[in-house]
Every structure is written in C-alpha cells, then in structure tokens.
Amino acid sequence: MVEDSSTDAVISWSRSRNSFIVWDSNKFSTILLPKYFKHRNFSSFIRQLNTYGFKKVDPDRWEFANEGFLGGQKHLLKTIKRRRNVMQSSTQQGGSSCVELGHFGVEEEVERLKCDRNALMTEIGKLKQQQHKSREQIMEMEERICSTERKQQKLMSFHCQSLR
Template identity: 50%
Template sequence: MIMEPKDEPPKTTTSSIQPETSSSSFSTASVSNIDDSLMGFEFMAGKAPRTTVQSSSGGEAENNISVPQPIGWLQEIPIPPFLTKTFELVDDPVLDPIISWSSSGESFVVWDPVELSRVVLPRNFKHNNFSSFVRQLNTYGFRKIDTDRWEFANEAFRRGKRHLLKNIQRRKSHQSQQIGIYTGPSTEAGRSGLDSEIERLKTERSTMMQEVVELQQQHRGTMHHMEAVNERLQSAEQRQKQMVSFLAKMLQNPAFLDLLKQKKEQREIDSPRVRRKFVKQHQHEIGFPLTSYGYYTRSNGLRC
C-alpha cells in the first residue's frame, strides 16, 4: 500500500526584507542639500528658483514661480551725465545754428565753437572751455571725422537712438595703461606704449585746438573793431562830401560871393591892426598927437 504524502502547508522562508532606513534617509538628505545648493546658484545667476509643492500622493510637484531678479538690475550700467547732456544739446532744434546732427544722423557738427563756449557750455557743463569739451569727447571714444569742421562721431551716438548711449564706455586712464606696461607681456607693453603716445598726441592736438579757438575769438574781436572804424570813416567821408557839395553850390551863386567879400572887408576893418592904422591916419589929419596916457593935447588945454 502506497502511502501518499499528506498535504502540508507551504514552507515560508524566515528571511524578511528589512527597510533601509539609514540609506534612504541619507539619500533624501543629500538630494535636499543638492536642491538647496542649486537654488542658491540659480538665485545668484539671476534666475527664478524652483519651488516644490508636496502633493497629496506623497510625490513632489515642481512649480516655477517668478521672483525679483536683483542681480540683473544691479548689473545695469548708468549712462554718464556728459553723454546725456551732449545728446540733448545735439538733439535740440533751437541750438541747430550752434550744434546739430549731420545730414546722415551718424555724427554731429559744432558749427559755432565761440557761441558754444560763450552760451551753451556754461549752462550745461559749468565751464566755457571748448577744448575741455573736445577732450571729454575723446575720452568717450568720439573721433573727429572732418578736418575742415568740428564734426565728431561714435558708433553708439546716433540720431533717434538714445538707448545706445549705454554702450559708450569711458577709456582707461593713462595710469592704468602704464600699469599694463609693467605687468603685461611684451606685446601688451608695446601696445600700451603706442596708446600712451596716441594720448600724448591727442593732448597736444587739444591744446592746439584751444589756441585756434582763442585766435578765432581774437580775430572776431578785431573784425568787429575794424568794422566800427570803417563805419566812422564812412560817416566822416560822407560829411566831407556834403560840405564840398554845399560849398560848390554856394560858390556858383554871385550873391553869395559878394556877401563873402563884404564879410571879409568887415573883418579886416574890425581887426585891431586896421583899427590902429585908422587911428594914426585920423590923428595925422586933425593934428592932435596921442600922449603916453591916452589923452589928446591941444594948444589951449587937455581933452580926453
């Protein structure tokens, strides 16, 4: 008789899976620390940090929330007041006879440096030195593009494009260039030497331009003086011509000539010399000499 095995319940393994509490907590902490670091870097880069919202199912949902970006605002470079004021002066139609845009709008022209120094510069820059104004333009990269007139240009200084002024940067000082000569390589030193030479030539050119402006002012003053002298000479010549014309007309009149002769004879009679001569002739005719005291003498007495 064959014995059939009895049904026995299935054997269960005594090994059980234990939760990895330590490793899971370590990974969660590491991920959270990495997320915090990433958020800090994103904030420093001017990006909006990511925020996580716990869902009802235990998962995490990411939402991008826009936040202020202070780094981008701090990186904006303000426009120098010199560039702003210069743009306003060039763009002002009232000042077109003195300073205005060129026909292309890519440069501007100073038509009257004397009036610019006398009227415009003191009101806007607190000085009246045209050469200082030119040096400031050179400092910000403007160049003189016409030798016959005061025309200056810059790639970021255009008519109707005020927003480009932020691209104009001030050139480095001569001192920083000298520092580059000592610290940089040989090529940089040679380039800095050329830059210093260029700056020296620009300074000399600015000095010469200032002298030219002063000579123009002196020339203008001399021209005004000569015009005043010419006006006085012309008025004197006009009066002289009028007198000559008047005398010519009077000399053509016979009655006027007779009147002149009579006045001449009358002046001769009234003169002291003629009067003394007449008295002597009269004394000789009547026979009464004149004493030293001014009295006439007679044989029978004295008479005043």
C-alpha cells in the first residue's frame, strides 16, 4: 500500500524512502486498513508496527521506519521479524519473569510506549484545538443564519405592508 501512488495522499514513502508517513489516519483506518488487514483500528496497526521493530521517526506526525522496510527494496522485507513476547518467553524458559524481563528489552518497550503516549497526547491536543475551532465556526454560521432569517422577516414585513 505504500508503493501504490494512488494512495499517496493517505500514506506514502518519505522523500528519502527510508520511512513511510500516514498523512490521513482517518482515511487510512477507514479505507486502507480493512483492505489489507482484518480491522480498522489505527492503534492496533501502530502496536503491530512496534511488534515488528518499526520506530516512530517524527513525534509530530505518523512517520515510521525499519531498516528492512525501504522503498523499492522488497528483498529486505524478509529481514523484518516479529519480536518475541516478553512474558511468554520468560515463562517458557522457566525463569522468573522479574529476572528475565530486563533481558528481553522491557526498558526499550517502556520508552517506545512513552514516546507513543506523547505522540497520542500531542494528537489529542491538536484534535481538541480543531474541535474548538469547529465549534467557533458553527457558532459563527448559526449567527449568520439567524441574521439572514431576521433580514428575511424584515423583508417579508416590508413586503406585506407595501401590499396593503
């Protein structure tokens, strides 16, 4: 879907083609996700990217990179592996999860989750600003409608008086 130039307004490669950017997460979730996956959940897609070692490149937008995911280099895709589940690995090996957790990169996962949380908080802030602007625009539109209705009423009154 990243290689498909018809979806560039929704998702595309970065200029250097070493990362991809989701430009419109809403259209991505409603149109592309169900086409390629069994869900429409953008957050689940992000979690899956993390599971496969993708890193968020820019905290201000949905840009992700992985050394094995480069534009025009499909032969590298086989290098992308799903990371093992931390809790499952430690119990299968019979070790205590407290001892084994550090060994499997929990610190990196926590940092990644913190980064994702910060990105989501930024996105929520932007959405709240958009919502506030939308409310203001709706209020302005309602005032214009009321003003137009008042003008229509005055015209109707004037018209009725002129007919008498």
